[in-house]
Amino acid sequence: MELLLQQVLAGLATGAIYASMALAVVMIYQAIDHLNFAQGEMAMFSTFLAWQMLQWGWPYWAAFIGSVALSFVGGIAIERVLFKPIQNAPILSQLAAFIALYGILNSSAGWIWDFNIKTFPTPFGSAPLFGERLIGTHQAGMIGVTLLMLCLLYLFFRGSRLGLAMRAAATNPESARLVGIRVGWMIALGWGMSAAVGAVAGMLIAPVVFLEPNMMLGVLLYGFAGAVLGGLSSPGGAVAGGFAVGVIENLAGTFIPYVGRELKLTIALVVIVAVLMVKPSGVFGRTVVSRV
Amino acid sequence: MMLEVRELCAFYGENQALYGLDFALDEGNIVTLLGANGAGKTTTLRALCGMVRLSGEVRFDRKSLLGRATEDIVRLGIAHVPEGRGTFVRMTVEENLQLGAMVRNDRVGISRDIEQVYAHFPRLKERRAQTAGTLSGGEQQMLAVGRALMLRPRLMLLDEPSFGLAPLIVEELFEILRRLNRELGVAMLIVEQNAALALDLADHAYLLETGHIVMAGPASEIGKDEAVRRSYLGY
Numbered sequence: 001m002e003l004l005l006q007q008v009l010a011g012l013a014t015g016a017i018y019a020s021m022a023l024a025v026v027m028i029y030q031a032i033d034h035l036n037f038a039q040g041e042m043a044m045f046s047t048f049l050a051w052q053m054l055q056w057g058w059p060y061w062a063a064f065i066g067s068v069a070l071s072f073v074g075g076i077a078i079e080r081v082l083f084k085p086i087q088n089a090p091i092l093s094q095l096a097a098f099i100a101l102y103g104i105l106n107s108s109a110g111w112i113w114d115f116n117i118k119t120f121p122t123p124f125g126s127a128p129l130f131g132e133r134l135i136g137t138h139q140a141g142m143i144g145v146t147l148l149m150l151c152l153l154y155l156f157f158r159g160s161r162l163g164l165a166m167r168a169a170a171t172n173p174e175s176a177r178l179v180g181i182r183v184g185w186m187i188a189l190g191w192g193m194s195a196a197v198g199a200v201a202g203m204l205i206a207p208v209v210f211l212e213p214n215m216m217l218g219v220l221l222y223g224f225a226g227a228v229l230g231g232l233s234s235p236g237g238a239v240a241g242g243f244a245v246g247v248i249e250n251l252a253g254t255f256i257p258y259v260g261r262e263l264k265l266t267i268a269l270v271v272i273v274a275v276l277m278v279k280p281s282g283v284f285g286r287t288v289v290s291r292v
Numbered sequence: 293m294m295l296e297v298r299e300l301c302a303f304y305g306e307n308q309a310l311y312g313l314d315f316a317l318d319e320g321n322i323v324t325l326l327g328a329n330g331a332g333k334t335t336t337l338r339a340l341c342g343m344v345r346l347s348g349e350v351r352f353d354r355k356s357l358l359g360r361a362t363e364d365i366v367r368l369g370i371a372h373v374p375e376g377r378g379t380f381v382r383m384t385v386e387e388n389l390q391l392g393a394m395v396r397n398d399r400v401g402i403s404r405d406i407e408q409v410y411a412h413f414p415r416l417k418e419r420r421a422q423t424a425g426t427l428s429g430g431e432q433q434m435l436a437v438g439r440a441l442m443l444r445p446r447l448m449l450l451d452e453p454s455f456g457l458a459p460l461i462v463e464e465l466f467e468i469l470r471r472l473n474r475e476l477g478v479a480m481l482i483v484e485q486n487a488a489l490a491l492d493l494a495d496h497a498y499l500l501e502t503g504h505i506v507m508a509g510p511a512s513e514i515g516k517d518e519a520v521r522r523s524y525l526g527y
Contacts, residue, residue: 161390168380168391175378178341179439180366180395 006134007250013139014208014222015246016146020201021216021223022230022238023150027194029232030170031187032083034091037098039198040220041105042078044213046071046199047206048113051120060123064203068196075195079188109213120206142204149200150239153193157235166190218265222249225268229275231285240284245271293351294319294479295340295447300348302332302339309335311503312348317447317496322473322480324490324511327500333483334375336500337449340481341365341372352447367395371440375451375483377432379439381425385416388424388435392442402442409438412468430461437465441472450482454489462486466493491515 021039028036036042050067058066082097124141157163169176169186176183202216209215222245230241245268253264275282295317302310310332317323325333339346342362350357357365366372371392380388389409393402410417413434419427424435433453440448453469454462466489472478484490490511491497497514499507507520514520 161394164383164387164390165394168383168394171382172378172380174343175374175380176391177343177362178366178372178374178378179391179443180363181391182363 002134003254004251007254008247009135010139011247011250012243013135013142013246014205014250015226015243016143017201017205017219017242018222018226018246019239019242020146020149020197020204021220022226022242023153023235024194024197024201025220025223025227026232026235026238027190027197029227030235031190032087034094034098035224035232036194037095037220038101038105039194039223040216041102041109041213042071042075042195043198043202043219044216045105045109046074046195047120047202047211047215048109050199050203051113051118051206051211054121060121064123064200067203068199071195071199072192075192076188078195079191083191084184084188106213113213115213118211120203120211122207138207145200145204149197153197162189218268221265222246222268225271228272228282231282233281233286234284237282237284241282293317294321294353295481296349296351297340298349300336300339300346300350302335302344302346304335304344309344309503310339310346313500313503313505315498315505315508317479317481320473320477320479321496322482322494323496323498324482324484324494325498325500326484326487326490326514329485330502331500332503333500334451335503337372337374337451337481337483340449341370366443369443369446370449371443371445371447372449373436373440373451373453375455377436379424379427379432379435382423384421384423385427385435386420388439389442392439395443405442405444409441412441412472413438429456430458430465433457433461433465434468437468437472441476441478445478447479447481450480452483452485454484454486462489469493488515 021043025036025039028034028039046067049070050063053063053066054060078101082101086093086097122138122141124137126136126138157167165176165181166186166189168179169181169183170190173183176186201219205219206215209219223242226242226245227238228241229244230237230239232238248271249264249267252259252267259267293316297313297315300310300313301308313336315323325336327333335344338344340350340357342357342360342365346358352368352370355368380391383391386406389406390402393405396402415431416435416438419431424432427435437453453465457465469480470493473480482490482494491514494511497509497511498505499514499520507514
């Protein structure tokens, strides 16, 4: 029983990261109808930026905030420079741009900071929380920071005029233009926020998976799985899906014989395929119905 | 002249949809564009908002609209109520109205105007927390008009406001449009299939046929012209 509880909590902790990545993916997907394959590499690059600031002797939270801010600006810049000019290009050209972005970020991180595995510090320590062995302080910190971020995002999108304008621009760009919303800038803002969310996820998972240019590959796949499970059209669903994938992954690895650690990534892919077969729009997703 | 259009041509890719339209609209006036399906009425409205490729001259308050982005044209005080209404179906009635005022920054004025819209359309007030997609066709059309009003527009472009509505609702809606025009002085450019209704409301009318203006004049005269009635208006 204690093992079960322990695995669920550990699953929620990594699930928090998957949820963040799923949310980051969905935020861009809602705005431009494309999956950002480079989302993980953007997060990895943000984490390296934070690492660099730590090397310069910045305190942890200063580096944390610095990286989030830089990622926000960087996300906007990527949209303006790379994706705005090709927004009306055929789908394959856009796909190529995402792959290019993936390659550029991955190899330039390796070129700047080399491919050796680095440790990344945690501000929460690694002692067991409350003296019990259920969950470590870093895991609790991952869940806490993620939940705080999700709450802030929820308040922003539900309660502020800018959030309302961003939602309008994403769901109905033509009508948004007709009420005077600058849709292009809303999309750029979405990229910035998505990059910032990814940065938080990257910095929180780096102490667990260690810092190196390929650290986010698996994490992003789990994030995709979470987004597909919850529904690409539903930010809340994607977050729930991310948490669910984290828990499923952990429980399967622990309790299903032969799965073990090696096949855990397979679970994510099985989840994606299974959901797409049964409910293509995801558990919380909306099926788009258009009148003809 | 508030709105002056000269030699307006519009294109969808290689295809030309409008061939040199000339028309004008005075401060506080109502003008209607009539014509059969495919005559270019909707295209004309879309052209004014910079939503199709065009050539010619379009001036609003003497400022050229050519080359301006849709959102910048809207910010000059031109509210477009598109065909099919273009409400944000997944957002609530109240959010839709808030979105209509997105270019304004006077919080107090915005909430006062929302109450004003509710006064014009009491049904919307009852449904303020419902998502727009759950409204009936008539309510959605009222929401679209209400949202356009939130801009405090000087000119409203209305694309087939009667489309798909029951006759009684249409009458109610046109009565409200007439009142808005009289009380707030909002000028209107209305595209309509229901010619009798539009001519009754409008000061001036233009008749469109395959992208050309074939007749223009005061609405009352156009409505009386026997030949016009038989060939274009069908009554």
